[in-house]
Amino acid sequence: EYTDxxxxxxxxxxxxxxxKWADIALECERFLSKKGFCGVQVSxxxxxIYKDSAPWWQRYQPISYKLQSRSGTEAEFVDMxxxxxxxxxxxxVDVVVNHMAGLGQSGVGSAGSNFNSDNYDFPGVPFTRExxxxxxxxxxxxxxxxxxxxYLVALTDLDQHNDYVxxxxxxxxxxxxxxxxxxFRVDAAKHMWPADISAIQQRLKDLPEGGRPMFYHEVIxxxxxxxxxxxxxxxxxxxxxxxxxxxxxxVQNFDQLGNVVDFGWGMTDSGHAFxxxxxxxxxxxxxxxxxxxxFKRPREYRMATAYLLANDYGFTRVMxxxxxxxxxxxxxxxxxxxxxxxxxxxxGSCGNGWICEHRWPSIGNMVAFRNAxxxxxxxxxxxxxxxxxFSRGNKGFFAMAKNGHMDKTLQTGLPAGDYCNLITECRTxxxxxxxxxxxxVINDPNEPVLAIIVGGPS
Ligand SMILES: O=C(NCCCOc1c(-c2ccc(O)c(O)c2)oc2cc(O)cc(O)c2c1=O)[C@@H]1CCCN1C(=O)/C=C/c1ccc(O)c(O)c1
Ligand SMILES: [Ca+2]
Numbered sequence: 001e002y003t004d005x006x007x008x009x010x011x012x013x014x015x016x017x018x019x020k021w022a023d024i025a026l027e028c029e030r031f032l033s034k035k036g037f038c039g040v041q042v043s044x045x046x047x048x049i050y051k052d053s054a055p056w057w058q059r060y061q062p063i064s065y066k067l068q069s070r071s072g073t074e075a076e077f078v079d080m081x082x083x084x085x086x087x088x089x090x091x092x093v094d095v096v097v098n099h100m101a102g103l104g105q106s107g108v109g110s111a112g113s114n115f116n117s118d119n120y121d122f123p124g125v126p127f128t129r130e131x132x133x134x135x136x137x138x139x140x141x142x143x144x145x146x147x148x149x150x151y152l153v154a155l156t157d158l159d160q161h162n163d164y165v166x167x168x169x170x171x172x173x174x175x176x177x178x179x180x181x182x183x184f185r186v187d188a189a190k191h192m193w194p195a196d197i198s199a200i201q202q203r204l205k206d207l208p209e210g211g212r213p214m215f216y217h218e219v220i221x222x223x224x225x226x227x228x229x230x231x232x233x234x235x236x237x238x239x240x241x242x243x244x245x246x247x248x249x250x251v252q253n254f255d256q257l258g259n260v261v262d263f264g265w266g267m268t269d270s271g272h273a274f275x276x277x278x279x280x281x282x283x284x285x286x287x288x289x290x291x292x293x294x295f296k297r298p299r300e301y302r303m304a305t306a307y308l309l310a311n312d313y314g315f316t317r318v319m320x321x322x323x324x325x326x327x328x329x330x331x332x333x334x335x336x337x338x339x340x341x342x343x344x345x346x347x348g349s350c351g352n353g354w355i356c357e358h359r360w361p362s363i364g365n366m367v368a369f370r371n372a373x374x375x376x377x378x379x380x381x382x383x384x385x386x387x388x389x390f391s392r393g394n395k396g397f398f399a400m401a402k403n404g405h406m407d408k409t410l411q412t413g414l415p416a417g418d419y420c421n422l423i424t425e426c427r428t429x430x431x432x433x434x435x436x437x438x439x440x441v442i443n444d445p446n447e448p449v450l451a452i453i454v455g456g457p458s
Contacts, residue, residue, distance in 0.1 A: 005214045005315060006090065006182050006207065007038035011370040012309065013092060013317045014358045015041040017280045018056060018331035021072035021080040023342040028084035030344075031359065036368045039090030041185055041317060045069055045077055046172065047111035047124060049101050054337055055328040056280065060187060061101040061155065063109030064124025065172035070110055070337055081180045090182035092214065097169045097200075098188040099155035100127060103135070110337070117156050131165050133157045138191075141225050148193050160196035170203035173213070177205050183214030189238075190219045194231050201235065216274040216315070221266075229268045237274035237315055242267050243308075244277055248291035251303040254386045254402050261313045268314075275314035277304045283319065284327040295321055295355045299446065302362040303400055306423075306449045307388075309366035310398040312377050316370065318363060321355040362449045365422045372396050372453035380411045389440065396453040397430075397438075404445030412438045412452075419452035426457055 005013075014037055016024050024040055032040065047064040059069065067074040081091050101109075106116035113124030120129040136150040151157045158165050173184060189197065197217070207213055215236030221229045222241050229238040242265050250256040261267060283294040293304040308316055322331045332340040332353035343351035350356035358364055376393025383389075386402035391413030399406060416434045420426035424444075430452050432438045442450050 004211060005038055006209070006211055008088070009371060009374055010036055010038035010088075010367075011316060011374050012037055012367045013039045013041050013315075014320050015276075015280065015317055016043075016320050018043050018059075018322060018339060019071065019320075019342060019354075020339050021076040025080040025083040027342070028080075028087055028089040031364070032084075032089045033087035035364050036371045037089060037358075039092050039182060040084065041092045041094060042080075043069070043071055044094045044096050044187070045071065045176075046096070047109040047113055049105055049109055050107070050337055053328065054330040054333065056330045057328070058330070060096050061105070062096050062099070063101055063115045064111060064113045064122060065168070065175070066111040066113065066124055067175075068111035070339060078179055085180055091180070092183045092185060092216075093176055093181050094185045094187055095173065095176075096187045097158065097160070097172070098191045099152065099157050100132075101156060103151070103154040103156060120156060125168055127158070127165070127168070131159060131162055133159050141227075144226050147227060148191055152188065152191055157191070160192055160200065166196070166200050166203060169200050173200070174203075174205050177207060177213060180208065181213075182207065183216070186215060186217045189217035189232060190221070190227055194235060197232075197235050223266055228266065229272075230266075233268065233272040237272055238268050239279075240268045240273040240275050240314060241282070243273065243275045243314065244279075244282070245291050247277055247304045247308060248293045248300075251293060251300045251307065251402075252291075254383065254388060257307065257388050258381065258383055260307070260311065270313045273314035274317065275308060276317040276319060277301065277308055278319050279317075280319070280321075283321060284324070294319075295357050298360075299448075301357065302360060302447060302449070303402070305357070306362045306366050306398075306400060306451075309363070309370045310390075310392070310400075310451065312373075312392065318358045318367075320358045323353045323355060360447075361423055361425070362447045365425065366449070366451060368456070369396055369398065369422055369451040369453055372456065380413050382408075382410055394454065396451065399440050399442060399450040401442045401448045404442065404448040406440060406442040406448075406450075409437055409439050412436050414438075414452070414454060418458050420457040422451045422453065422456060423447055423449045429458075 044059045047066045048059045049061040051058045138150045217232045232238045246260040340352045373392035373396040378390045381390045389399035391397045397412040419430045421428045
């Protein structure tokens with residue numbers, strides 16, 4: 001049961017996809033701590049293959065568990081963890097332990113280790129032939145044995161049933177725990193047996209500050225396959241991909257906003273659901289049947305993410321991307337394996353090809369809303385003519401207008417008083433009268449969201 005995010009009540013992680021460690025440290029200090037983010041999901045920090053075209057997925061082909069990657073050295077990683085922790089922002093590491101590099105690859109990895117996948121030779125760990133499953137390719141996702149014991153697109157599949165393999169993976173995660181990380185995203189968890197993941201978890205230390213590391217498992221279950229998210233809820237949070245589809249559809253047809261949590265679809269219970277609008281893979285067009293919203297449709301994306309953060313379901317992650325034109329394209333680079341710095345413009349947006357969705361007002365300012373209303377349920381639900389609004393207990397009130405305009409008196413469930421609209425950073429306010437009613441006005445097609453909280457600025 002690793003479901004406590006250890007975030008002092010903060011509710012949202014941001015995925016700073018492919019950011020360098022030095023840039024993440026700066027973002028913790030200048031933005032994430034001020035906005036109340038729980039933490040950062042960082043790209044895989046272990047040694048990975050270098051491919052000439054430097055596709056983003058090269059980081060998902062491990063060579064060893066040495067902490068030197070395209071994002072920086074171990075020293076830079078340690079500095080990032082310390083500086084983020086110093087301002088109350090935790091680090092969650094994306095760990096790739098289902099496999100090592102793909103067959104047909106050999107050479108030197110990002111930490112200088114030699115390897116040869118066809119010989120199952122990974123001296124940087126070390127792993128050798130007996131630590132891997134025999135080669136068969138996953139062809140039938142309808143067979144849970146094949147999905148776990150065969151190779152995903154020729155990626156050399158580790159045998160997590162093997163004690164030595166369990167020990168080496170645990171050693172990797174314990175090293176990260178010693179450095180101060182708060183938990184892990186388990187990449188491709190669907191391709192590992194829950195019992196094997198559990199055996200590895202049992203080899204892990206408590207966090208230095210006490211408590212168990214937080215886990216969230218990547219299980220791509222969109223229904224239709226025998227492997228279900230529920231098989232992994234005993235091990236922590238589990239990614240709920242159907243919610244991304246539901247929210248993506250609902251911002252295009254507001255009538256569906258009342259039914260984005262649909263247990264009829266087999267969706268994971270809220271206490272174990274790890275939820276998001278898009279992720280680093282499906283924002284590139286894989287899966288989701290075209291209903292996945294990304295930064296490429298800014299208005300719909302802001303509404304989808306604002307609703308993700310306002311709704312009373314799951315533990316939330318906000319995606320932060322770089323611009324791309326082809327699905328394999330890596331992060332902004334001046335060439336080779338270089339990654340460009342993240343630059344911050346005068347208006348708070350990012351430059352150098354970084355999108356920084358987490359800094360968009362309807363997104364970054366909703367993080368404080370979600371923290372303030374944690375643990376409360378939706379009430380006073382209002383949904384008509386492309387407008388939605390609801391209160392969260394008596395702690396907060398949220399409204400959103402598909403066309404950017406709303407002018408309606410509604411019950412907010414809040415005590416009388418003047419409240420800042422968090423989204424406009426107080427440039428607009430709301431007065432709640434003695435009966436809890438307020439005149440709700442939205443007039444911004446770009447940020448068509450209003451959010452107020454008790455105890456917020458006024
Ligand atoms: O066409 C591709 N892959 C085949 C379709 C996507 O399949 C993959 C899935 C996958 C997709 C759908 C599923 O239902 C599923 O159970 C697994 O998970 C991965 C996880 C990894 O750590 C590394 C990978 O290369 C993959 C992968 O190729 C391209 C070229 C190689 C990498 N890649 C990719 O597209 C890379 C995708 C990728 C990489 C990292 C991820 O965490 C991820 O979710 C997807
Ligand atoms: Ca496997």
